[in-house]
Amino acid sequence: MSQASELEAHSDHAITKRMGDREQVEHTADRIRDELLLTLEELDRRRTRATDVRYHVNQHKDLLVTVGAAALVAVGLGVGIAIYRARHHDERVRRQRRKALERAWAHPDRVATSIEDKPLGAELGRKVVMIFATSLATAVARNSIQTLVPSRTVTKVPADKVTVENYKKS
Numbered sequence: 001m002s003q004a005s006e007l008e009a010h011s012d013h014a015i016t017k018r019m020g021d022r023e024q025v026e027h028t029a030d031r032i033r034d035e036l037l038l039t040l041e042e043l044d045r046r047r048t049r050a051t052d053v054r055y056h057v058n059q060h061k062d063l064l065v066t067v068g069a070a071a072l073v074a075v076g077l078g079v080g081i082a083i084y085r086a087r088h089h090d091e092r093v094r095r096q097r098r099k100a101l102e103r104a105w106a107h108p109d110r111v112a113t114s115i116e117d118k119p120l121g122a123e124l125g126r127k128v129v130m131i132f133a134t135s136l137a138t139a140v141a142r143n144s145i146q147t148l149v150p151s152r153t154v155t156k157v158p159a160d161k162v163t164v165e166n167y168k169k170s
Helices: 003-009 021-050 053-059 061-087 089-106 120-148 159-169
Strands: none
Touching: 053 061, 061 089
């Protein structure tokens, strides 16, 4: 194809006007290459930002302060409760012993427990609910483990090939 016929073929397009096929392909390749480089630069910038701890701390400063304050309050409450329980331990033990003596006096046949006998239906219902909850939790755990841990695939040799080879050997 001559240069004049190439120019006539592209005369209706404003961008490719006065461009041959080769020039048009080179122009398109340059444009695609520039877009690829821009995409790679953007991916590199996002990778850098994703692994930058300082950037994430600055982005989530309010959340981190709130979580830290909540953790300090929780630790403070835990320490306060532990101190309170340690100071009132003797009083609590005396009260438990007094209740145990009252139970023993009121019901000498049930000295070891303070739980009243519940109706058979209530106990049966509670046990059925516990069995259902346990089996549900087991099924959920099994499914989550199967999705997290890839299964081992064993390649099996078709039975007809094994038998043919065995007959050939004998």
